[in-house]
Amino acid sequence: MTTTREARNQPLELDDEMSAIAYCYQQGWTDGLPVVPPTTALVDEMLEASGEDPESILATHTTTGRHCSAHSAAVNSVMAGCLPEYFPIVAAALRAMSHREYNYHGSTASTGGAAPLVIVSGPIVDAIGMNSGVNTFGSGNRPNATIGRAIRLVHLNVFKMVPGVTDRSTQGNPGKYSLCIAENSQANPWASLVEESGFPSGSSCVTVYAASAFHNIENHYSSEGDGVLMTIADSMASLGSLTHGQSVVVLSPEHASIVAQNGRTKLQVQEFLFAHAQRPIEELRKVGKGGKAKEEQFHRGLSPDDILVTVAGGEAGGHSAFLPSWSRMRGSVMQTEIIKPISKD
Amino acid sequence: MALQLYDPTIDDMEARDTSEAQRLPSLENCTIGLLTNGKVNADILLREVGSLFEQRNNCRVLLEENKGNASRPAPAELLQQIAADVDFMVTAVGD
Numbered sequence: 001m002t003t004t005r006e007a008r009n010q011p012l013e014l015d016d017e018m019s020a021i022a023y024c025y026q027q028g029w030t031d032g033l034p035v036v037p038p039t040t041a042l043v044d045e046m047l048e049a050s051g052e053d054p055e056s057i058l059a060t061h062t063t064t065g066r067h068c069s070a071h072s073a074a075v076n077s078v079m080a081g082c083l084p085e086y087f088p089i090v091a092a093a094l095r096a097m098s099h100r101e102y103n104y105h106g107s108t109a110s111t112g113g114a115a116p117l118v119i120v121s122g123p124i125v126d127a128i129g130m131n132s133g134v135n136t137f138g139s140g141n142r143p144n145a146t147i148g149r150a151i152r153l154v155h156l157n158v159f160k161m162v163p164g165v166t167d168r169s170t171q172g173n174p175g176k177y178s179l180c181i182a183e184n185s186q187a188n189p190w191a192s193l194v195e196e197s198g199f200p201s202g203s204s205c206v207t208v209y210a211a212s213a214f215h216n217i218e219n220h221y222s223s224e225g226d227g228v229l230m231t232i233a234d235s236m237a238s239l240g241s242l243t244h245g246q247s248v249v250v251l252s253p254e255h256a257s258i259v260a261q262n263g264r265t266k267l268q269v270q271e272f273l274f275a276h277a278q279r280p281i282e283e284l285r286k287v288g289k290g291g292k293a294k295e296e297q298f299h300r301g302l303s304p305d306d307i308l309v310t311v312a313g314g315e316a317g318g319h320s321a322f323l324p325s326w327s328r329m330r331g332s333v334m335q336t337e338i339i340k341p342i343s344k345d
Numbered sequence: 346m347a348l349q350l351y352d353p354t355i356d357d358m359e360a361r362d363t364s365e366a367q368r369l370p371s372l373e374n375c376t377i378g379l380l381t382n383g384k385v386n387a388d389i390l391l392r393e394v395g396s397l398f399e400q401r402n403n404c405r406v407l408l409e410e411n412k413g414n415a416s417r418p419a420p421a422e423l424l425q426q427i428a429a430d431v432d433f434m435v436t437a438v439g440d
Contacts, residue, residue: 011349020348029353040349063418064363066355075353106416111440157353331416 011040024079029157031149031177035079046074049084049342050091058091059098061159063105068094068158073150076157080150080178085128086143088339089206090150093118096208096337097151103332107210108161111168114326115175116151117211117248119310121183121193122204124339132184134314136250137214137321148178173213181312187253188311189260199338207308209248209334210326212241220318225259228320229269233276235322236300239287242279244299245325246306246334249273252313255320270304277301308334372402375432379406380423382415387439394435407431415440 014020020037024030036042047054052070059068070091077090097104097116107114125132131141139145155161163169169176183193194205215238219231236247251259259269277300284290284298301307313319326332369375379395381387391409398404407430412419415438427434 011351013347013349015347017348020350023350027354037348038351038353040351043351068355071351072353072355075351079353103414103417105418106414110416153353158355160354327416331414 028162029079029153031152031156033177035153036081038075038078042078043071043074046078046082046084046087047071050074050087051340051342052087052091059094059104059154061104062100063109064159066159068154072158073154076153077146077150080153081142081146082150083128083142083146085342086147086150088342089118089120089124089128089143089147090154092206092337092339093147093151093208094154096206096335099335101330101333102208102210102335103327104159107326107332108155108159109166109168110326111170112212112326113169113171113173113176114210114212114332115173115179116148116155117175117209117323118148118151118180119183119193119207119209119248119308120147120180120204120339121185121197121207121310122339123202124204124341125182125185130182132182132312136181136184136312136314138178144180144182145178148175148180151180152176152178173211175211175213179211181250183310184253184312187256187313187315189256190266190309190311193308193310193336197336197338204339205336206339207334207336209246209308209323210332211248211323212326214250214321214323215241217320217322218318219255223258225261225264226272228255228258228318229272230276232320232322233273233300236273236277236324237279239279239284239289241324242277242284242289242298242300243324243328244302245327245329245331246308247273247277247301247325248308248310248323248334250313250321250323251309251311252317252320253311253315254318256311266309267304269309270307273307273309274299274301274304277307369433372398372404372433375402375404376407376430377404378427378431378434379409380419380427380434380436381409381411382436382438383411383413384415384439387437390439391435391437394437398435 054071395406
């Protein structure tokens, strides 16, 4: 069996669903979990609903020169279990990751084991039934689980970032199966990510970020914003993850509510975290780190803008999350892209 | 009824050419460029390699460049610049 363009234009024929699932395993087309067989009917339906030209290029892997067309993205999205209405998010995420600053190759090939974190903000979250509440990082919700998985399958099948071959991650990352969350608009006391993006009113957007595995930050005890934020800053400044890379902080609704008391703005949260997520350079030097840094106090990131703050999670619980960037400096920079609505024509 | 599936992969022929560069007829008396990825020890390794070429093949290390970002491809302009000045280039990945 070949994998040429001719073969794609002349679809493969399998006897039944189980044979098709087994065939996908045999071809190395899965992430280890069974995939939905990408039948021509399902893929064509997804592409038709999206209004995307099947041959349009959504993303390019600059190192290998491989392009991901809308058709390839749709095939992999079907395999991941996506419904057609999820596809605009997959397409937007791929477009965002294709920006040079995201650095597709480094973040997918590195020993660092980044997983592409996809954060969705705006009305599409409720429109397609994404989960921004309890169990926000998973599992249990189809769009969250399958959108992130579609990205992973594109990396595997289109860009050939194969574990052990071109994906050389030392320990991997469970987020490589899927890492897609939605901003909790009800619990967010500040402007949403899409409102901050400058996209037209009513838009939705996706932010992509090459993320290392997240740190759970527990503080059930402080009722003061400073107490919660100091706990987060302390995790951000741990020796194992203190770099000048970017950060994503996902506040739980409970923590967000405490932090926003007395009118504290999101910018003030970023400034507080940047100011306190630091330690003396001597402490880094003691463990062989710090490189050529000249500053006496080494901060997480280069400025408060390097810390993306959002809100997601269940109403109860003093658990937030910090996700360090894969990049220790600017090897990969998070990107935001508008989500094109599905054409009604 | 049989299922018809699309192939989720793309044709390798569509990807960038990664075949070997044309081989030099000889290494003797060549000029060399060294290109590090900027990570720790890459420069040490490269200089040692360059030194061995100088000793064994009477080569000359003409320039040493750093591609600036370990995880990104070397800028095309940098590669073109090096290619214009030397007979061959050696690169190394440190960490």
